[in-house]
Amino acid sequence: xxxxxxxxxxxxxxxxxxxxxxxxxxxxxxxxxxxxxxxxxxxxxxxxxxxxxxxxxxxxxxxxxxxxxxxxxxxxxxxxxxxxxxxxxxxxxxxxxxxxxxxxxxxxxxxxxxxxxxxxxxxxxxxxxxxxxxxxxxxxxxxxxxxxxxxxxxxxxxxxxxxxxxxxxxxxxxxxxxxxxxxxxxxxxxxxxxxxxxxxxxxxxxxxxxxxxxx
Numbered sequence: 001x002x003x004x005x006x007x008x009x010x011x012x013x014x015x016x017x018x019x020x021x022x023x024x025x026x027x028x029x030x031x032x033x034x035x036x037x038x039x040x041x042x043x044x045x046x047x048x049x050x051x052x053x054x055x056x057x058x059x060x061x062x063x064x065x066x067x068x069x070x071x072x073x074x075x076x077x078x079x080x081x082x083x084x085x086x087x088x089x090x091x092x093x094x095x096x097x098x099x100x101x102x103x104x105x106x107x108x109x110x111x112x113x114x115x116x117x118x119x120x121x122x123x124x125x126x127x128x129x130x131x132x133x134x135x136x137x138x139x140x141x142x143x144x145x146x147x148x149x150x151x152x153x154x155x156x157x158x159x160x161x162x163x164x165x166x167x168x169x170x171x172x173x174x175x176x177x178x179x180x181x182x183x184x185x186x187x188x189x190x191x192x193x194x195x196x197x198x199x200x201x202x203x204x205x206x207x208x209x210x211x212x213x214x215x
């Protein structure tokens with residue numbers, strides 16, 4: 001059984017991924033992470049950086065090696081990665097690549113209670129989502145094409161994966177919306193009646209729990 005991480009936060013892994021190059025203070029770490037777009041890859045919450053770096057030092061993954069002062073600015077502590085930090089980065093990356101973990105998303109949460117909205121509104125909202133996804137996909141593909149030949153593919157595979165997932169999502173959303181528009185979604189009739197007649201959600205749940213198919 002894997003032991004629980006002392007710093008179980010993707011921001012911590014992002015920090016390790018850049019500080020492994022050279023010693024840095026927190027402001028430089030943040031600057032490099034932003035420059036390389038790691039906030040897009042790892043859902044970084046910048047307000048947590050100070051605490052995460054402190055916790056990593058306590059866990060033995062980073063160590064203080066000095067400080068510097070720039071004019072009247074506060075003193076900046078400089079950290080470097082330790083051998084334990086290098087091992088943690090390798091182990092954590094191994095885990096992320098090899099072990100599938102189904103992360104819940106905001107969209108998944110919305111789909112789980114889709115019946116709260118009438119189908120005609122869902123059709124409209126899915127149309128807006130498709131437009132936004134198409135735009136994001138086009139932008140991402142253009143940015144990736146711009147990097148072609150400038151960076152080794154090793155440093156852009158996460159972008160390739162993200163675009164593949166985005167393409168899969170827009171394909172599914174477009175197909176699902178088409179079912180609603182064409183009237184082929186199997187529960188569409190009851191779904192529409194549930195809103196037209198203002199049927200109590202509790203009544204619907206009771207029917208499902210009894211094994212009755214809503215008509």
